[in-house]
Amino acid sequence: MQTEPNPGLFKRNAPIAGEADAIERAKKGDPDAFARLYALHKRRVYTLCLRMLGNVSEAEDMTQEAFLHLFRKLDSFRGESAFSTWLHRLTVNLVLMHLRKKGLQLVSLEETINPSEEDAPKRDFGSRDTLLSGSVDRVTLERAVAMLPPGYRMVFVLHDVEGFEHNEIATMLECSTGNSKSQLHKARLRLRELLRDPQNLQPENRLMEASR
Amino acid sequence: MKDLASINLDKMTTAEFEEYLPELFEASGGSISADPRFANFFREHANCAALVRDLETIAEQAKSLFEPMGDPSDAVWSNIASKLKDQNASNDEER
Numbered sequence: 001m002q003t004e005p006n007p008g009l010f011k012r013n014a015p016i017a018g019e020a021d022a023i024e025r026a027k028k029g030d031p032d033a034f035a036r037l038y039a040l041h042k043r044r045v046y047t048l049c050l051r052m053l054g055n056v057s058e059a060e061d062m063t064q065e066a067f068l069h070l071f072r073k074l075d076s077f078r079g080e081s082a083f084s085t086w087l088h089r090l091t092v093n094l095v096l097m098h099l100r101k102k103g104l105q106l107v108s109l110e111e112t113i114n115p116s117e118e119d120a121p122k123r124d125f126g127s128r129d130t131l132l133s134g135s136v137d138r139v140t141l142e143r144a145v146a147m148l149p150p151g152y153r154m155v156f157v158l159h160d161v162e163g164f165e166h167n168e169i170a171t172m173l174e175c176s177t178g179n180s181k182s183q184l185h186k187a188r189l190r191l192r193e194l195l196r197d198p199q200n201l202q203p204e205n206r207l208m209e210a211s212r
Numbered sequence: 213m214k215d216l217a218s219i220n221l222d223k224m225t226t227a228e229f230e231e232y233l234p235e236l237f238e239a240s241g242g243s244i245s246a247d248p249r250f251a252n253f254f255r256e257h258a259n260c261a262a263l264v265r266d267l268e269t270i271a272e273q274a275k276s277l278f279e280p281m282g283d284p285s286d287a288v289w290s291n292i293a294s295k296l297k298d299q300n301a302s303n304d305e306e307r
Contacts, residue, residue: 031296035293038289042284043282043283046280047281050281059284060287064292068296071296132265136269136270136273137273138273141274141276160271161274162278163278181234184234185233188270189267191270192270
């Protein structure tokens with residue numbers, strides 16, 4: 001079956017030159033074509049794993065798992081979404097399964113993605129004199145995202161970075177869409193707190209945040 | 213969830229605004245500060261306007277994080293290739 005993605009169904013994940021051909025050939029068992037798919041997508045899959053897990057070793061393990069899983073499931077790709085969207089969804093589901101196996105299986109993710117009160121953003125609108133506009137660059141934001149509690153970070157990465165809709169995130173995280181929206185909002189508020197005071201992003205504070 | 217259509221945007225309190233904000237963001241496609249329906253409210257509540265602009269900045273800047281940070285080590289592909297080779301050999305044996 002020909003896998004031509006529907007351009008109306010994806011936003012930032014535009015098709016890559018040579019990708020459709022590589023998918024078709026890989027489906028027929030061509031190892032070079034699968035290597036091509038790996039070369040095309042390894043960086044984004046790895047980055048996604050790294051942002052969700054915050055750990056290079058685990059991110060590499062999950063990248064490996066994602067591509068092995070892709071090899072087994074490639075036949076089921078029908079081109080209803082962009083290949084990269086489909087691959088990222090597959091990756092997210094594997095990472096979530098991995099996290100549940102690590103210890104989140106006893107309570108629902110809906111509960112566990114709510115951080116403690118201590119981690120929750122403060123209900124402080126702050127001063128209008130300290131607007132972030134112009135002061136937030138990619139590196140600074142990356143540091144701040146790494147300091148978010150895991151549940152906030154997950155929803156923020158999936159929605160604001162990866163571009164998934166709340167209903168998709170709710171399905172993946174097994175929570176309600178309202179919960180996804182609320183977690184995203186709290187994540188952005190927490191990021192605002194972190195970004196408004198550069199002291200928060202100093203290495204010693206990052207270690208303290210990460211250990212929470 | 214509050215029906216946003218029933219909210220008087222000019223007369224809502226800061227607390228109400230805070231309560232509705234996640235939904236307002238979603239309904240506005242992430243661009244509340246440019247929405248003229250909120251102009252009066254933001255004129256009266258400068259801190260709310262600042263909050264919204266900051267959150268919009270964060271959401272906008274987050275898109276830049278979509279670009280990848282780096283490559284996985286070469287060992288990742290070596291492991292994948294090795295496992296696929298083993299799997300193919302095992303499939304051949306079964307045939």
